Amino acid sequence: MIKTKDNELTNSQTVFYFLIILVGLSLRWYQLDYRPFHHDESLHAVYGAYNYFSPDTNFYKYSALLHGPLLYDLLPYFYEMLGTNDFAARSLIALIGSLLIFAPWLFRKHLNAKVFLAITTIIAISPMLVYYSRFLREDFLVLTTMIGMLYAVVTDKERIKSPLFLCSLSLHYCIKENVFISMSLMLGFVLYDYLLSFWLKQKTEAKKIIEFIQKHWLSSVIGFCSAVFLFCYIYSSRFRYSKGILDGLYRDSLLYWLNQHNIERIKGPFSFQFLMISWYDFYLILFMLIFYLHTFYKMKNSLRLASGISILLSFVCYFNLTPESLMTNPVWIFFKLKIPFDVWWLMILIPHSIIIATHHMIQKQKDLAWFSYLFYASFFTYSYVGEKVPWLSLYPLFWGIIYFCVYYDHYFQYKHTEFINLGVIFFTFFTFRICLMTNFNRSGDDTELISQVHTTKEFHNIMKRIKDRMVSPTKVNSKALITGDAVWPATWYLFNQEDYHYIMQQKEVKLYPYIIENYPAQLPLEESHRKVTIKLRGWWVPEYEALSFGTYLNYMITHKPWSNTGFSYVDFYIKKNFN
Secondary structure: OOEOOOOEOOHHHHHHHHHHHHHHHHHHHOOOOOOOOOHHHHHHHHHHHHHHHOOOOOOOOOEHHHEOOHHHHHHHHHHHHHOOOHHHHHHHHHHHHHHHHOHHHHOHHHOOHHHHHHHHHHHHHOHHHHHHHOOOOOHHHHHHHHHHHHHHHHOOOHHHHHHHHHHHHHHHHOOOOOHHHHHHHHHHHHHHHHHHHHHHOOOOHHHHHHHHHHHOHHHHHHHHHHHHHHHHHHHOOOOOOOHHHHHHHHHOHHHHHHHHHHHOOOOOOOOHHHHHHHHHOHHHHHHHHHHHHHHHHHOOHHHHHHHHHHHHHHHHHHHHOOHHHHOOOHHHHHOOOOOHHHHHHHHHHHHHHHHHHHHHHHOOOHHHHHHHHHHHHHHHHHHHOOOOOHHHHHHHHHHHHHHHHHHHHHHOOOOOHHHHHHHHHHHHHHHHHHHHHHHHHOOOOOOOOOOOEEEOHHHHHHHHHHHHHHHOOOOOOOOEEEOHHHHHHHHHHOOOOOOEEOOOOHHHHHHOOEEEEEOOOOOOOOOOEEEEEEEEEEEOOOOHHHOOHHHHHHHHHHOOOOOOOEEEEEEEEEEOOOO
């Protein structure tokens, strides 16, 4: 039997638990290599392959654009076991995503049986968690380190608290530069808790941390030294690239991403992450509304008044602003707002990250105070960052899942169970449907926002066909010349093939039976080659100005865009008499 906080799982609950584990694992591993590689995936896979094939000369040297070294240090182990193919490259993240389903097991002593099952189910079938478990990026490694830090906080094994927390934080630092955001959010709560303590007369988090370090100074020193060693070892590529240490610590990492934030390399509305979660994990937005109303009902009048005023002001601003006025007001420009809806969302998030955390602290619910703050504050922060990329939605989603499950454990597990059970069943099936659509039926479809751009199946199939000719023992001249936008996805598909080239020399161009060039290409090959224009990438960039409540709901249910999708094209030259 599986023991949780209050009781053991019943036989039927145990069967359900293992069934949902099986479903979650199947969703992560089935047809893992079917979806064409996103160009970011290609970059990561190729740099991991450099490290695998030439570990002494082509080991990863830190570049802020490609994030920390740990991903590239781990990929070679999977290439060694499974080969340098699509399945192997994604297997690292699929494995991390699979282990995440079991994460509630670490916290079972702190969760009621129903909450334990609920959080496991959410993780198992969440459309976004499944999608990014099948997507070669760093974010699932980051979530793993967050779970390590969280477990360090709640474990009763006090000797491992400091080493586990600090080493998890160090590994986070070695994966992705959003560690600056993570640390800022944690320090922000500690500071606010300290200021609020003068009113509440409660022991502060800062004081608890100091007392713990004083009591367990040896394990804290060991943890700190271990974390520093890990950081230096990984960023210096096993002490072969000392420049990487300071570059990763601040010199390149912080300055590069501050610049990206300022120039907004990938633009989008402030509400982009809200829309992402709404359209893929809608249950979280529903929980947010329900639990906010419940919290509002229980708040002190002063907090209720502050909350009500902020919501009223948000609606006043929403109905009195136009996209043009957003472009001229320095306040809205500072927050990078793009559409009137952004103002409403901004003015909800900023005050409520403080108001709701304050309410929980007054109620002496420090766990809910922490998780509500991390949810609302990370939702604001990842909405505010200049580069609007879909995978950043994972962070408010992660903290939101934890917050709402703990909130349910505090307030709802024994109340209105019939109504709640019906709602859970409905949204479980709704979420599972979106999960299947997103990850299988429409995986890599140009109508999906979930990875912004998608390498097309057409390009994927052509690359596979060219590679098959290159590795065939009966191959005749199978050289491929690929330039322009197609280089990065092609480099992964044709990695380590001596017949693949990406630097054009005009006098030799006719010798290549396969040539791919940016559209419209004007190569003098009419006599020797036939030309076909193919789709390289597809995308949907919503017309946000046309966003209405109706279009919002329609996309949430059907995933049919209200504005046109787009494609980028390349010209594919094939030597005559070649297949």
